[in-house]
Amino acid sequence: MTDLLIRDALVVDGTGAPGFPADVVVDGGRIREVTAAGRGPSARRILAADRRVLAPGFIDMHAHSDLQILADPAHTAKVSQGVTCELLGQDGLSFAPVDGPTRELIGRQVAGWNGEPAGLELGWDSVGGYLDRLDRGIACHAAYLVPQGTVRMLIVGTDDRPATEPERARMVALVRQGLAEGAVGMSSGLTYPPGMFADDDELVELCRVVAESGGFYAPHHRSYGVGALAAYAEMIEVCRRAGCALHLTHATMNFEPNRGRAGELLAMIDDALDGGADITLDSYPYLPGSTTLAALLPSWAAAGGPDALLARLGDAAARARIADALDRVGSDGCHGCVVDWSTIQISGVARPELSAAVGRSVAELAAEQGRSPAEVCFDLLVRDGLATTILQHVGDEDNVRAIMRHRVHTGGSDAILVGQRPHPRGWGTFPRYLGRYVRELAVLGLEDCVHHLTGRAAARLRLVDRGLVRVGQHADLVLFDPATVQDTATFEDPRRQAVGIDMCW
Incomplete structure (x- = not known):
């Protein structure tokens, strides 16, 4: 007798077919049969789907759960959205490969992304060691990108x-x-030190190694603001x-200079695709972005690492x-734009005594204190040890919609799961696609x-037996009601x- 019969589902198989x-x-653990409704065999367990949608599990193509996936065994934020696989090692900064000093520096630099989980022993130093640690038991599957900034820190340092x-x-x-050892590609964070200090020739040399393995390059490129189109073009040329x-990665066109300009980006991508390039992208279905407060600072200020920045x-x-x-x-840290402090909202702090700042904009705090926003920042x-996180309210709805329609688009939450009021995309990205952008807005x-959230993403990750509802595939599945599925996480209650x-x- 088989393990499970899911009866009378509306199968949306991940290919884009009806x-x-x-x-x-x-x-x-595998799909053994897909048959006409009501014709399935007996099973130890029968689940009545009642024409709810049965789809492949969603794949988060941009996750910052590198430590949280270990610290929180249930990983409810993602599993409750129907996510069955995450892509980690993003933005060029993660925890493998490392040595002792690099592990400490990375931990300080990305404390706002990952927190400092109590009792979590970071006992690995290689990519293989980290993946072995994940294999000891996590709530969903994970793939990993070699983080170029971490590699540069380990070999070159922070200068x-x-x-x-x-x-x-x-x-x-x-x-x-x-x-x-199992990574599927390489990431960069080219607005974050020290990865940003690499020139294009250095990136090309590393990407050639990625190409030899059949992997892909996932850059957070050098500007999402004033120089966004040039930065996208630079990455296309590096990979060419x-x-x-x-x-x-998180392919957005944010900030005032880019309002309504997604079509220019998509035309550039289409030209490259038509010329034979292999390109995909991901985005999140929200307007604000999220990063660390320190990321706004000019790159020269961060040279030398966290202690050098604090000294400055x-x-x-x-x-x-x-x-x-x-x-x-x-500031190049603000993508070439002058900072509009009214758009910079504090979302998390490491020091409890600073928690009154959470939920407030830097402009509001400055007005209350009678000081300049920069000084408040x-x-x-300094008081928070660089661990402060922010929401940056700089998105454009027309751009968001245009980019998510594109033929090579996939879904990525870019979710930071720590902090007092993190971005709601950590709990809401995938239901928001299905509720707001499918059912409500069409x-x-x-x-x-x-297809965007499953089969297309699986193809990019070379997951040959995941990402589709098809006989022989692993049974990574999600069952949802298309009439009611909706995100409920908000900026006030994320x-x-x-x-x-x-x-x-």
Whole structure:
């Protein structure tokens, strides 16, 4: 007798094809049969789907759960959305490969992304060691990208300088080793130190190694603001030179200079695709972004690592120079834009005594204190050890809708799960696609949207036996009600569980 019969489901199989009523038989963790509704065999367990949608489990193509997936065994934020696989190691900064000093530096730099989970022993140093640790038991599957910034920190350090030939060779070897140990590609964070200090020739050399393995490059590129189109073009050119597949991570067109300009980005991508390039992208269905407060600062201020940055924030002349970049010139950390402090909302702090700032904009805090926003920003960073996180309200709805319609689009939450009031995309991304952008706004059709969130993403990750409802595939499945599925997480209450997601395997 088989393990499970899912009876009378509306199967949306992840290919984009029209949904169809069927019984689905699961045995030994795999789909053994997809047959006409009401024709399935007896099973130890029978689940009446009642024409709810049975789809492949959703794949989060941009997750920051690198430590939280270990610290929180239930991983409710993602599993409750129907997510069965996450892509980790994003934005060039993660926890493998590392040595002792690098592990400490990375932990401080991305504390706002991952927190400092109590009792979690970070006992690995290689990509293989990290993946082995995940294999000991997590709530959903995970894939990993070798983080280029971490590799550069390990070999070159935190200074803003070109890598030497021997250093490049050692970075190439580390990336090659990480790919051999199971990584699916390489990420960069080219607005985050130290990965941002790599020039294009260095990136091309590393991407050639990625291409040799059949993997892909997933860059957070050098600007999402004033220089966004040039930055996207740069990444397309890097991958053209390297012969490497490209996945444009959290592909947005944010900030005032880019309002209504998504079509220019998509035309650029279409031209490259038509010329033979292998490109995909991901996005989240919200307007605000989320990052660390320190990320807004100019890159020169971060050279040398966290202690060097804190020293500069303690120096009056350096503070004045940083404030000039933020308020008058345009900081590369703010994507070439002058910071609009009214759009910068504090979402999390590490020090409890600073919690009154959470939920407030830097502009509001400055007005209350009778000080400049830049000074408020600097003092928060110093007092919080650089761990402060923010929401940045700079998105454009027309751009969001245009990008999610594109033929190579996939879904990625870019979710930070820690902090007092993190972005609601951590709990709501995938139901929001299905509720708001399919049912309410009809930006995507149901089958097309499921294809974006499952089969297309699985193909990018080379998951040959996941991502579809098909005989022989692993039974990574989600059952949801298309009439009620909806995100409920808000910016005020960001950890509310979605409705309409009935089961996730």
